[in-house]
Amino acid sequence: MRDLAAHGSARAVVTEHDTLTYAELARRVDAVAESLGTTRRLVLVEGANHLESLIGYLGALAGGHVVLLVPSDSEPARETLRAAYDPDVVIGASGALDVVREGSAHELHPDLALLLSTSGSTGSPKLVRLSWDNLAANADQIATYLNIRETDCAATTLPLHYCYGLSVVHSHLSRGASIALTDLSVVDECFWNLFRAARATTLAGVPYTFELLERVRFGSMDLPSLRYVTQAGGRLDPEQVRHWAEVGQARGWDLFVMYGQTEATARMAYLPPRLALEQPASIGVPVPGGSLEVVDGELVYSGPNVMLGYADSPADLALPRTVERLRTGDLGRRTEAGVYEVTGRSSRFTKVLGHRIDLDQVERGLRLGGHDVRCAGREGLLAVTVAAGEVGPGLVDHGALRRSAARLSGAPPSAIAVVAVPEQPVRANGKTDYAAVLSLVEQLRDRTDGSATARTDTVAALYAAALGRSQVAPSSTFVTLGGDSLSYVEVSIRLEQLLGTLPPSWHVTPVAELEEAAARRPAATHRTVETNVWLRALAIVLIVGTHADVFVLQGTAHALLVLVGYNVVRFALASERARDRLRSLARGATRVVLPTLAVVVPAHLFGGYYETRNLFLANWLLGEERLGPPWRFWFIEALVVALVVAMGLVAVPAVARAERRWPLGLPLALTALAFTLRLPLFPLPGPRMQGSALVVLFLFFLGWSIARASTRRQQWIVTAVAVVSVGTFSGNPARDLLSLAFVLLLIWKPLSRIPVALVPVVQVLAASSLYVYVIHWQVLEHLWGAPVPAFVASLAVGVGYWWVWTNGVDAVRRGVSGLSAGRSAAGREPTIGLSADLLRSY
Structure with missing residues (x-):
């Protein structure tokens, strides 16, 4: 970067x-x-993605000066750092120079070149001291x-003041790109117009x-x-x-997953593209010239890009190197x-929307305002x-605290x-239980004024929620309200949903004009x-209609x-932690079993329906090989068995590792294995009816496979498996084709x-489908011979059952969550409330 002129007429900036x-x-330059x-001076530069700023x-x-690079889109952070370090010169985002003094008020170490904040746009006075050798070394490592070739062109998707965004600039300019x-x-x-016009490669x-990128369908661009x-x-x-690596393979580009920190100038490790599918949870290998080791469980990095040390005040700018590893x-x-x-964090930093946050710093700052607070975080x-x-929770100003x-x-x-x-959660040793803090907020936020799901049905409300403003005037714009690069992306998405299309200059368009556009x-x-x-919804309608003799369209229960x-994998298995997966699957089984037994037990004890084995949902194991009322709940039994089998699988570490390595291969293998269980050479416990839990288990694994198929090739593989299995399952072509049609649509x-x-x-109908299925048999018992009334009444009673049950559970959940908060404050593990995801899992 020091000899830019050496690249002559080559294109540098577009x-x-x-x-x-x-x-x-x-x-x-x-x-x-x-x-x-x-005269060597401390120069504060507003790091905007503008030519003048660059x-x-x-x-x-x-010029050999020391640069303090600050965010251009956060005035509080900018002014805080300016007040803390008293720069000699300020270069604004427009390139204008504000010379504070002709000389320098600081003693600057000869090796010092750049100062970056340890936590993004917060304005924290704790800075990382980087040398010119750090910058040159890491640029070369990354390149x-x-x-990186001279013909490459990188689009700046990240702010210049952010070490990741800055490293893109350094590495490309160092190679004449x-x-x-x-x-x-x-x-x-x-x-994207600029991306194409510039023939960007990165x-x-x-x-x-x-x-x-998922939203704008980047994979098909x-x-x-x-x-x-x-x-x-x-x-x-x-x-x-895995998904983006496969998209890259299909579209002809590579995915590099990288790991770094500002303290290492930018990058410490990278995952070669060839390993992205095999090791997607990995950070890869050290950058060239660097090394990683594990010391007492912690990752320790060594290399020429390791910072000189930290600075907490101007006096620290004279310090020599204080950090070696x-x-x-x-x-x-x-x-x-x-x-x-990386298996976890030993320190109190987290990333929110890619932004590194010092939780202790935020906590200390809020306490200075007189609040007893605790801060935790996740992505x-x-x-x-x-x-x-x-004072009571109702007197806490959530909006002010959030701002x-x-x-x-x-x-x-x-x-x-x-x-x-009521009180902050603590562990038995008296220390704050930050895991409980995060859990409590995730449970309770949707029922408080601190909810992250604020009203956004008008432009003014959207801006107020996203930008933390109590009032938004009709003449206000996104820019005048203090919108920045992080809120830009979120607001643009929500505004597009509100308006239908996003005006090119929406960020400087008054709220009143945007409201008029929304009204039109x-x-x-x-x-x-x-x-x-x-x-x-369609499946439950066809199931009830067929059972009521309105029509005969069988096969949709198997499709269900x-x-x-499909849904269990998307919700219950979304977490990487085995404990979370087991808990979610167990809650899902509970959400199925309880409303079922609430119908089956009274029907058996007081109406004489069903058999004792139905009370334990064990007809698939102890029942007879002939149709009859005991088989009415075969779907529920199969569903519960599938969830229990899934729990058993995810509890085995070897299976969990196999799933991480072969996310599609494992469920496809389970599908094939479960499908072959139907063959006579396998002695299954219980009868071999088409609704027996083990006979239909392959359908659950097929749904798992569909959820993992992320490329066109994988979709064709899963399609072939579905045609062979679902398309031949019952031997009844009409029934099997209807089931297959549902699967192919999915x-x-x-x-x-x-x-x-x-x-x-x-x-x-979709939300109440489980409840309709469970109770419609009892409705039909009273309306046999009247197909249409039986059909309508079954759906109506099922929806009513769903409404009563879910509202009752919500009331219990609110009570349990309140009790949980109290217990957590006493140092006990917080009780996890029933989750709405469980309904989606069914």
């Missing part, structure tokens, strides 16, 4: 309006360096393992970026110049790593395959509990949830819903088992457009 060669960039003079930053470095410089979001079509993202995609800034779910604060291990994995959520004490937490952390207010508790939006005639939702397997059309008028009906 913007929406300009293209600069390296020679032109070098001249402008040298001009800034000359204007700063030869030139100011490079010019300050080229080496990414094989170019930068497509923009502050546009990936959800903005203008971003895209970088934090986990939240990949959520946005025509981007012929794209060569590779990089990911860092927080852990990307292993399933997402970097203790990352991450717990980890080296696997048998020779790659490293996407900063959780705050405040002890209400004698203060946003200011201290740099996270958008919409990612922050505040919950009032024509009423939607169709809505997008998940296909599995309306299939559930496939839907169950595989190939996961989303559907249905008329708006049908949406409420579909939602109610």
Whole structure:
């Protein structure tokens, strides 16, 4: 980067309006360096993704000055750092120089080149001291393992003041490659227009970026110049790593998962693309010239990119190197395959929307405001509990606390949830139970004013919720309300949902004009819903209609088992932790068993229906091989057995490892194994009826496989398995074809457009399908011979049963959660409330 002119006429920077060669960039950088003079000074630079800001930053470095790089989109953070470090010169986002003094008020160590905040946009006075050797070494390390070429061009999807975004600039300029410089979001079509015009080859993202890419259907975009995609800034779910690696394989680009910290200039490890499918939970191998080791369970990094040390005040800018090896604060291990994995955190840092947050700093800042608070976090959520004490939870100003937490952390207010508790949860040793803090907030936030799901049905309400504003005037714009690069992406998505289309200059358009545009939006005639939702609704209608003799369309109950397997994987098995998976599966089984027994037990004891074995849902094991009333609940029995089998599988570490390595291969193998159990050579316990739990178990595993099929090739494989298994299961072509039709729709059309008028009906029938199935037999007992009345009454009573049951459970859940909060405050493990995800799992 020091000899930019050496690359001559090669393209250096591309913007929406300009293209600069390296020679032109070098001249402008040298001009800034000359204007700063030869006296070495502390130069504060506002790190915006603008050409003038980039030139100011490079010019300050080229002149040998020490750069304090601060966010341009956070005035509080900027002013806090300016007050703490008293820079000699300030270079604004527009490139304007504000010379505070001609000389320098600071003693600056000769090796010191750059100061970056340890926690993003918070304005924390704790800074990382980086040398020019650190910058050069890490730029070369990154350029080496990414094989950056002069023909490459990186689009700036991340802020310049963020070490990840800055490393993209450093590594490309060090190899004579170019930068497509923009502050546009990936959800903005203008971003992709620039990407194509610049023939960009590189895209970088934090986990939240990949959520946005999914939304804009990045996987199907025509981007012929794209060569590779990089990911860092927080852990990307292993399933997402696999998904994007497979998308890359199909589209001709590589995925590099990377691991780093500001303290290591940027990167410490990377996962070679060839390992992304095999080791998706791994951070990979050390960068060239660096090394990782595990010391007392903690990852420790060594290399030429390790910082000089920290600075807490201007006096520290004169310090020499104080750090030789970097203790990352991450717990980890080296696997048998020779790659490293992060297994947890030993320190109080977290990532929210890719933004590193010092939880202790936020907690201390909130306490200075007179609040007894505790802070915890995970990806996407900063959780705050405040002890209400004698004032009561209703007198806690959640909005004010949320705004203060946003200011201290740099996270958008919409990612922050505040919950009032009687007392803070503590462990037996008297220390704060931060796991309980996070659990309490996740349980209670939707019933408090600190909810992260605030009203956003108007533009003003949307801005108020996302930007933490109590009032939004009609003349306000996103920019005047203090919107920044993090809130930009979230607000743009929600605004598009509200308006239908996103105006190109929405961020500077007054709220009143946007409200008028929303009012002019024509009423939607169709809505997008998940296909599995309306299939559930249709299935229960066909099941009840067939049993009531309105028509004969058999096979949808078997399709429902496939839907169950599909949803269980998406919800109950979403976590990587075995404990969470087991808990979710157990709760799911409970949500099925309890409403079933509430019908079966009274029907047997007081009405003489069914057999004793039905009280234990064991007809599949102890029943007779002939049709009759005891078989009416075969679907429930099969569902419970499937959930219990799934619990047994995920509890086995070897199976869990196999699933991580072969996410599709394992459920396909289980499908094949379970399907062969139907053959006579396998002695199954119980009768071999078509509704016997073990006979139909393969349908559950087939649904699991469908949920894991993320590429077109995998969809075809699962389709073939479905045709062979579901298409031949009963030997009745009409029945098997109907089941297969449901399954194929689930595989190939996961989303559907249905008329708006049908949406409420579909939602109610899908949500109540379990309850309709359970109780419709008792309704039919009283209405045999009257098909249509029996059909209508069965659906109506089932929906009513669902409404009564779920409202009763919610009331109990509220009481349990309240009791849980009290017990947690006394140092006990918080009770986990019943989850709405369980209903979705069915």
